[in-house]
Amino acid sequence: MRNEDHADGPIASAAGLNFFYGEKQALVDINLDIARGLATALIGPSGCGKSTFLRCLNRMNDLVDGSRVEGTLTLDGEDINAPGVDVIDLRRRVGMVFQKPNPFPKSIYENVVYGLRIAGVRGRAELDAACEHSLRRSALWDEVKDRLRESAMGLSGGQHQRLCIARAVAVKPEIILMDEPCSALDPRSTVKIEDLISELKGDYTIVIVTHNMQQAARVSDRTAFFYEGKLMEEGETKKLFTTPVRKETEDYLTGRFG
Amino acid sequence: MARRRDATRSDGKAWIFLSWTSLFLILAMMGVLGLLICVNSFRALWPNRIEQVTLADGSVFLGFPVNADLSPEGLSRLQYKVANRELNSGADFRWVYARDIVSAARPPGAVLVNRAENGDFLGLPGPGADGSFEKPEQLRARLRSYRERWNAGAEPLRRKLASLGEDWQRVHLSALKAQYAMERAAAAPAKEESAKRLRAERERESAVKAESETLMGEFNRIKNDFSRETAVFATAEGETVVLPLSSIVDASWPNAMTVMERAGAFAVNVWRLLTHYPREANTEGGIYPALFGTVMLVFLMAVSAFPLGVAAGIYLREYAHDGILSRTARVAVNNLAGVPSIVYGIFGLGFFIYGMGGAIDDLIYPERVAAGINTYGGGGIIWSALTLGLLTLPVVIVATEEALATVPSEIRQGSLALGATRFQTLWRVILPMASPGILTGFILAMARAAGEVAPLMLTGAVKSAHNLPLDGNWPFVHLERKFMHLGFHIYDMGFQSPNVEASKPLVYLTALVLLILVFALNFSAITLRKRMRDKYAMKGF
Amino acid sequence: MHITENQARRLKKLADKLAEWVITVAGVTVIAAMFAMLALIVREAAPLFFPATQRMVGAVSLPDGVAARDVAALGVEGDLSEKMRVAGVILRDGRCGFARLDDGEPKGFALERLPEAPASAAILSVEVHDNDKFSVLWDDGTASLYAMEVRFPAGADGKPAAAHSFYPVFHHRPDQAEWTNSPPLSALLRGDAAEHRVVGVFADGSVAERRLAPGAGLLGRSKSVASQRTIRIGRGGAVTAAALSDDGMLYMGTNEGNLLSLDLSGDAEGEAASEVTPVFRDRRAISALVFLNGGYAVAVGDASGAVSVWFPRRENGEFRLRRSVDWPTGGGGVKAMAVSGRDRGLVALDDAGRLRWFYSTTGNELLEIPASRSRPELPALNARADNLATLHADGAIVFSRLDSSYPEAGWAGFFKRLLYEGYETAAYVWQSTGSDASEPKLSLMPLVWGSVKAAVFALLFATPIALAAAMYLSQFAAPAFRARLKPAVEMLAAVPSVVIGFIAALWLAPLMERYLRFFAGASQYDQRNSLVIAIAMGFAVIPTVFSLAEDAISAVPPALSAASLALGASKWQTVIRVVVPTASPGIFTAVMLGFGRAVGETMIVLMAAGNTPIISLSPFNGMRTLSANIAVEMPEAPVGGTLYRTLFLCALILFVLTLAINTAAEVFRHRLRNRYGKV
Secondary structure (H helix, E strand, O other): OOHHHHOOOOOEEEEEEEEEEOOEEEEEEEEEEEOOOOEEEEEOOOOOOHHHHHHHHOOHHHHOOOEEEEEEEEEOOEEOOOOOOOHHHHHHHEEEEOOOOOOOOOEHHHHHHHHHHHOOOOOHHHHHHHHHHHHHHOOOHHHHOOOOOOEHHHOOHHHHHHHHHHHHHHOOOOEEEEEOOOOOOOHHHHHHHHHHHHHHOOOOEEEEEOOOHHHHHHHOOEEEEEEOOEEEEEEEHHHHHHOOOOHHHHHHHOOOOO | OHHHHHHHHHOOHHHHHHHHHHHHHHHHHHHHHHHHHHHHHHHHHOOOOOEEEEEOOOOEEEEEEEEEEEOOOOOEEEEEEOOOHHHOOOOOEEEEEHHHEEEEEOOOOOEEEEEOOOOEEEEEEOEOOOOOEOOHHHHHHHHHHHHHHHHHHOHHHHHHHHHHHHHHHHHHHHHHHHHHHHHHOOOHHHHHHHHHHHHHHHHHHHHHHHHHHHHHHHHHHHHHHHHOOEEEEEOOOOOEEEEEHHHEEEEEOHHHOOHHHHHHHHHHHHHHHHHOOEEOOOOEEOOHHHHHHHHHHHHHHHHHHHHHHHHHHHHHHHHOOOOHHHHHHHHHHHHHOOOOHHHHHHHHHHHHHHHHHHHHHHHHOHHHHHOOOOOOOOOOHHHHHHHHHHHHHHHHHHHHHHHHHOOOHHHHHHHHHOOOOHHHHHHHHHHHHHHHHHHHHHHHHHHHHHOOOHHHHHHOEOOOOOOOOEOOOOOOEOOOOOEOOHHHHHHHHHHOOOOHHHHHHHHHHHHHHHHHHHHHHHHHHHHHHHHHHHHHOOOOO | OOOOHHHHHHHHHHHHHHHHHHHHHHHHHHHHHHHHHHHHHHHHHHHHHOOOEEEEEEEEEOOOOOOHHHEEEEEEOOOOOOOEEEEEEEEOOOEEEEEEEEOOEEEOOOEEEOOOOOOOOOEEEEEEEOOOEEEEEEOOOOEEEEEEEEEOOEOOOOOEOOEEEEEEEEEEOOOOHHHHHOOOOEEEEEEOOOOEEEEEEOOOOEEEEEEEEEOOOOOOOOEEEEEEEEEEOOOOOOEEEEEEOOOOEEEEEEOOOEEEEEEOOOOOOOOOOEEEEEOOOOOOOEEEEEEOOOOOOEEEEEOOOOEEEEEEEEEOOEEEEEEEEEEOOOOOOEEEEEEOOOOOEEEEEEOOOOEEEEEOOOOEEEEEEOOOOOOEEEEEEOOOOOEEEEEEOOOEEEEEEEEOOOOOOHHHHHHOOEOOOOOOOOEOOEEOOOOOOOOOEEOOHHHHHHHHHHHHHHHHHHHHHHHHHHHHHHHHOOHHHHHHHHHHHHHHHHOOHHHHHHHHHHHHHHHHHHHHHHHHOOOOOOOOOHHHHHHHHHHHHHHHHHHHHHHHHHOOOHHHHHHHHHOOOOHHHHHHHHHHHHHHHHHHHHHHHHHHHHHHOOHHHHHHOEOOOOOOOOOOOOEOOHHHHHHHHHHHOOOOOHHHHHHHHHHHHHHHHHHHHHHHHHHHHHHHHHHHHHO
């Protein structure tokens, strides 16, 4: 499913989205469109709700007892919280890369094709092709092509994260969510991942949560600033960083609080 | 000055030494235990030399020295195994005071005969058929030829008779069933049919009986012929003893053996221990049925406990809502791990045997119940296995839960984020990662249960069972049969046997075999855990 | 075969749902099974404590013209079927009949003269013994023994029907003037294949005994006198009641509150030992006397309405009568008593019409049978003591069903110190193999004592060794050494207890006996005793205590030790003063769990403790624990009987005990965690 097919309109859209963990309200009245084919960064101080919003997009918050969603959150125009929606399928269409790289203790090959196997794909040729394609897209192919059958545990931290990205890419999602993907990595690996994001964003929509403003500035096309569960400001990255509209945004960007 | 003195007083070297001694004491006790068992087992299997002892009063006897201690009055005395039970009015051991011993020789011709009845025989070579003393090679050759001829001529008959016996049993039970049905049939046609069946079964019964009687006659004739072949020996006291070759299991001349030959005999003894049936009320022979029973029991127990325990552990950890029910369940499981095994035994008796077994019997074998025969309503290997399975369940559940807890939640989330269902995540990612812990916990629980005896005493272990729960007769697996068990065998031989002294060697041997089995299970658990940890665990973090 | 994406998706969902269902069912079943275990054990043990019950089944009236006071004796038949009840009635005029209750319906009551009754004689007195034997004394001096019995001749329809009768065992007419002129108070007849015996008890305390040889004749019922004697005690008062046991012990109660005993068991011509025992200090009269099942203890009913039980005990080398139980009451004097033929139960009726059911061993009053109508005059029990028939003043014979399935059980039976027949003092005794001769004694105290004693001795041996070793390994040993040794000690946990037990019993116990017998001195030395258990079971428990203690000690943050050492303390001082106290909750937990393990251990005690259920502090004596008791007694216990259920009670006690210990240990462990959370 390529994004050129629906060239117009945002790929995902939140309207009046409120989110609760039990009694506590984590997101207040969020209205945000995620542009198709671009990289959108979600920034803000700790606990502002950016990760929560991210996890709403693939309904990973469902795993937390007592979580509750109000409002609308659509993917390709369909409300993903409507009753009868296949969450399993949603999660295939919306991929996720976690803060702490979490490859499975299997071989590199098996890690990459995992998503395809669980979707029922069995043909060797198909799996091999997908594996090579994903690893190439994640800039990992050359490093591991000779040891696909070895355990993924033998790779370095940065390679782990790229493997996770390859794994996510293999199921051909529409959106890739990234929750602070570089915060557990060293600077060299971080650079590699950032380059990767820039490369991927044409074919995939990327939503990245980061607490590193410079990273957001480098990597994203659009930025959304969250503060205390509310969406303060959203817009083209260059414009938001140089001429923020809200005072809170400016204070955050200049480091008055973080 | 005072400070110096304090320091030396309070650095507690003596106390540290004492606590080191405690550790050493534990190891020493373990060592003593192991040594006792190994040494006594070795002595039981290694061919010992026969001594010919002459006493001060002129009497002579042949025997193996087995023990030495001080009598209550402080005199040194020795215990000999003199065997020849029927010649010594039932006593095959005797004590003599060291001071009464004039001489002890080791005549090379002294022979040890293992017999099918009455235990061992110790003697000196007697005259052969031609009057001269029969040489060991001659006797060995004769025994060999006897065995061959017996196996060709009589053994097939014996086996046929045994299988006819089994047939008769089966037909008899069918007849019982037909008779029962006939008595209870309400309508005439049903009654008629049952009566017909009963007649047919009775005919078969008599046919089998007739056949077995003819065969028995033939077999007895052959046996008689064979029993004419004898070997003559002399006892140390000078009596002549004639032993039919049919009663001789084996004859050996330990005093004339070289070390190699003795090692060979040792190996043969080990083989016999593990593959032969016991004889003479569990004082002779091997422990094969007990070994078989133990292994089969552990297997059945594993099959019943493993799936259920793992499923329950997965349920508690992954599927149950964290409410009061799952918390109570966890508390219950933890506590049940500490309940004494005999309590499980009595539950097994009341619920499995009298409850379920009784119900099964009433439902499927009412004719046997009416005749007073218990099939499932009495002890059996299946009930013992289920009882022990229940015993290991809490341990398996806790091990499963703890193993599942070691899987980091990121892994679980990662799988779900890729669009896997809960079951797929469990099956493909979580269980493989948790499997070292689960399997280890499981095997350790099995090893512990393999050594439990108390519940078995109430649910189906018996001192002697000729038929194994797995054999060549339909339906091949007989779960309702009682069985022998290594641990129970130890208890029975050591404490319920009429001749504890004679059983002692076998008790030590059985204990050794049981220990080897238990430690093999433990060892395999640990290696498995290591191997699987290397394969599945997280490295480099 | 290529399945579409949709189909694959649906299969995936289906598999997920199926797996969830299977796992949930398995999980719930397993957990339910654990609770079911407790439930079953409770269910099997609970009936032991249920109270006795009674239920009226029906009533039959005496035939017209016959009043209650015309009845001389009553006997009730055992259960032939659930539906039928039969009571035999002997009237004073010599007639007899059977009151039948069939499925609740009274059937006709025909009266006829007792078989072989002397012509036109009336009955003076009847003595009932063994529930269905009647010694009849006729006014012409004849004494007859009748047995109530039932035969099953084929009836009119070809089916066997029950026919009851009083079967005459034998008759005797003593040709002695004194017998006919002033007849005895009561005649007590006993007859078996070997001998027939007639004992006449006179009010002045003299006793005439006749032994008859079983004669020739078709039924062996002729009565030639083999020997005879008359014995006079001559003091103690006028005899009011008498009872004779099967082995020839005769007791007589007097109106002055004395119990006269006469030993008629010996040689017929010789001396009979006699004894006069005052049983009531206030010298109130004895009104009824009957032997309890077993023929050893005798129940005495007196004029104040109280019932007491007496049996001879050895005191200072002589046998003296001692009272074991006493049931006072405020009503009128005891009128009549009936005894159970199967246990030490009895039913007593007093003048006030109160009918009470007692059990002698435990001293319990099981039940007061409520008065349903007019006053009861005469009780009768069957041998199994589950059928009661009572004759009432209005001429009705009322049948009741009694149910006290486990009279030897209950709180008193299990936990009270009881005075058992033949014992010198009240004691806690476990002797389950009771028979008629020796009453079953089911005190659980010796077993509980045994379990506790064994566990305490084991821990006394194990704790210091395990703790010291744990402390050494954790704090003083090099890490490489510790990594090797810790698993080595824990390997000990894998050794089956049956192996430890047999080594202890066959090797250690004889060895210890040789060297330690001297220390026991004069007191009794059992080869398999508490010291052997201390070492053997202690050895088995060491890994449990060691492992947990070592974990606890090692879990103490090294920062604490560092602080202590930095203050100049030695390593030893640090360990003893800082580390161990900090780890003490964990250490205590370890010891408690070790105790729990020891309490539940079965095989070692079974093999190495001697299995004698005694209460003793001496380390040279053996013991029997609750767990070993179950293993030993269960194979022989009849299903559903008292012993069977008592063993379930033993299991329940073990269950609760280990549960309590483990829960307490868990609570401690939690507290330990909280404590370290703060640190």
